[in-house]
Amino acid sequence: MTEVSIGEAARHSGVKVPTIRYYEQIGLLPALSRTDGNRRLYAASDLRRLGFIRHARELGFDIEAIRTLLTLQDDTSQSCASANAIAKARLTDVDLHIRSLTALKAELARMVEGCRHGRIAECRVIEVLADHGECAEPHH
Amino acid sequence: MTEVSIGEAARHSGVKVPTIRYYEQIGLLPALSRTDGNRRLYAASDLRRLGFIRHARELGFDIEAIRTLLTLQDDTSQSCASANAIAKARLTDVDLHIRSLTALKAELARMVEGCRHGRIAECRVIEVLADHGECAEPHH
DNA sequence: CTTGCTCCTCTAGCGGCTAGAGATAGTAAC
């Protein structure tokens, strides 16, 4: 058993030490074995689980989704329909988010380009912010 | 002076009542005049300020940026360089965000497409999450 | 045996709201 300390686990997984403890606290990681001196010990399976969590977080899944994905992972005989549904939902979210940010970007770009670098009184940035009606697309 | 209630202000601006109170509390809105019965009264200028805040929030500016933009708006003789810098910074942020979400989207799409709708044991979704090495682009 | 690092637990804070309790004000109908 080559079990490692929380610091090692953090370096290995790229998840910060307090965050690892937090994951344990909210039950994403199981209760761990400890040394005599009460330090946490991480086995290979714990590190894998941590990697899974990290990757899922990077992909923007929220904690609840990850909790579900982890239980799915634990029972490999189940249908993967739920896992797929969760991933699809996330994909839709991301897509929507990209769309709305793209509209935002256009708006911001128009604002910035319109600025003549003069006084506030005739600044497009302030002006546009003050009057939503000036927006090209009012749907945000 | 046609001053309106907080409910009216909310309907007019699209900002929820508790949020309006919150903005006052953190000093984005000035202390307001009140009725004898201690209800807040919103004048046209307050409504304009509220609209400005809402629009800026929709464009994703954080509260501190909005605070600055508001003080800039109040002094129309100043140079608009700072306003422009804030807007540009936000534009850069949005752009970065879009880029990273687009990479994410590709990753998610690959995951979802790879799923054969079978058992968890051979599910691409779970598999990819468990092994970051399978990602096309490892930079997230 | 001391120095210096890692680790422990605990509580509080971040942003930007949102939700709820319990009290008061205002309005409309009877």
Next chain:
DNA sequence: GTTACTATCTCTAGCCGCTAGAGGAGCAAG
């Protein structure tokens, strides 16, 4: 005048996903 109803008031606590800091204990090297 009373009742019923809604809107508003203040205050505190909660949301997510951490992050920061206090105050203490374990442990390896010199």
